Amino acid sequence: MLAIRIMQEQGIEVEALNFKTIFTCCQDQSAQTARDLGVRLTVVGQDDDYLDLVKDPQFGRGKGANPCVDCRIYMFEKAKRFMHQIGADFIVSGEVAGQRPMSQKRRDLDRIAYHSDLEDLLLRPLSAKLLRPTLPEREGWVDREQLYAIEGRSRKRLIELAKKFGLKDIPTPSTGCSLTEPKFSKKVFDLIDSPGESRRWDFELLKIGRHFRYDTHTKVILGRDAAENDQLRYAHQLPDAASTAVFAPENFAGPQALLIGPRTDAAIAFAASLMLRYSRDYDPDNALVRVDDQIINAIENDRAKSLETIAMM
Ligand code: SF4
Known part of the structure; x- marks a missing residue:
């Protein structure tokens, strides 16, 4: 000015x-x-x-x-x-x-x-x-x-x-x-340091949700509200999406999630347990999660609690 x-x-x-x-x-x-x-x-x-x-x-x-x-x-x-x-x-x-x-x-x-x-x-x-x-x-x-x-x-x-x-x-x-913000920077460095080529899609996703690293190749993003849940689903459908699965609670109220990296049983269990961690009022014996077109019973375990999170925003 x-x-x-x-x-x-x-x-x-x-x-x-x-x-x-x-x-x-x-x-x-x-x-x-x-x-x-x-x-x-x-x-x-x-x-x-x-x-x-x-x-x-x-x-x-x-x-x-x-x-x-x-x-x-x-x-x-x-x-x-x-x-x-x-x-x-x-x-x-x-x-x-x-x-x-x-x-x-x-x-x-x-x-x-x-x-x-x-x-x-x-x-x-x-x-x-x-x-x-x-x-x-x-x-x-x-x-x-x-x-x-x-x-x-x-x-x-x-x-x-x-x-x-x-x-x-x-x-x-x-x-x-955002690049000057410490929390956001942590996610940027995590993305840059992870194997494979990070593209615009990956950087755009850094602005959405809570990010959790599971292993070198795998991370999970959880929506923080309804708008972010929609954004995650939308991102998953884009032609250049790097996500391998999208998760939604089936019989309880909770966040949706996106899996980026190999779609292994362990990674799916990790993502589902994170969803439970950020949910209330679910049946601990029968908490159903939709993974793309499949329904699984997410049994809460302590694994998510003990794994280091890369960003909690
Ligand atoms: S990287 Fe630095 S110069 Fe560029 S927009 Fe961010 S704060 Fe401004």
Whole structure:
């Protein structure tokens, strides 16, 4: 918001880009923000190659599974293509030097500009006076004197600037990205470390349910509510589904489950026992579970209780 307003103060026309990945997790206010700022907004998603950098980032990760430097390079590569498509002259971002530990250290800002091949077509108006002058500044398209030298994690100067520009509804500081969350990151690392190729379907499933690892090749996901139960069933029917069975309680109220990995008797018993663990009011002698088109009697055992869970959310 601030970067756009700074450009508008200089009479520069701006188009806004909002990047969304499958890990974007908070409520999106970008459409309203764009309306308030009077700019056109384009939402850009990620392609499946984004998952390659999540699995194996070149420039490391933050505290969670977040590969922020690689992610920003990826985003700016897309922004560059968009810039050429619409005939824009340069890119502006709201990054602040030193604001985020993983991707906004000065060295990282340089890396991102270099590896996205934007070099000095990438202007950070909030910290520009601390950085080398970019082409738009050298050419006089932008008046460097009217840019800022904000640095560090404090939001004080940013909030002052927002007030100066009359911006309302200042968003709270949040990455809006599940990859920075410790619990979610645990599931990401578990998926990346498990054998076989993890695809988009597997990553999408990380957002749903409680995840339990049974063995290296096998895990079970339990729905936490009716909506998640539906999502699990839907995911199981998709053409690229990696699940091998879907489970539903037959004569009691409880969660549905998805099995990913070999459909062995032991894995089926494990999934059924987990369902009982998260259910009430079932008959301990006759708790029936539908496994695809088959009905089994799930007898609760202690195995589920003793096995380590990889995520309890
Ligand atoms: S927090 Fe998430 S979306 Fe933001 S740069 Fe890092 S990995 Fe990318």
